[in-house]
Amino acid sequence: MQTQQLHQTRYSDAELAEFKVIIDTKLAEARRQLQFYLDQLSEQTNSEDGKVRGLDDGVGTMVNEDTHRLASRQQQLIQHLENALLRIDNKVYGICRATGELISPERLRIVPHTTLSIHAKQNR
Known part of the structure; x- marks a missing residue:
């Protein structure tokens, strides 16, 4: 997967x-x-x-x-x-607004309203 x-x-x-x-x-x-x-x-x-x-x-x-x-x-x-x-x-x-890639389903289950992947958030 x-x-x-x-x-x-x-x-x-x-x-x-x-x-x-x-x-x-x-x-x-x-x-x-x-x-x-x-x-x-x-x-x-x-x-x-x-x-x-x-x-x-x-x-x-x-x-x-x-x-x-x-x-x-x-x-x-x-x-x-x-x-x-x-x-x-x-x-x-589930599409990261910074990278255009999919945000991990694990992150979305924890923070379902997020618009940033963990990687994009850490690089802000």
Whole structure:
């Protein structure tokens, strides 16, 4: 298979379907996590306990900023995963944007939204 992969210009429809399942699973989890963070922010904003007074204001602000940062990262991950699904639909998924070669399936299983091979990433 290694020799075949070197000459392969894109992943087969069956391989793309396998990656789609992985991405759909990660996307569902990322959306659940984002909703959790959004619920936390809403709770912090709307509850009296979330409106800490006095010396604790700094701590409350820090927690709020951390939750915003986590929510923002989840939104970015969701966007990257959705973009990966578009690449699957267009049958260009798994092609390194730097080298034009296929990204290893092992890497795609771990980081399914990547657009760079490990070699290209290390050389950046």
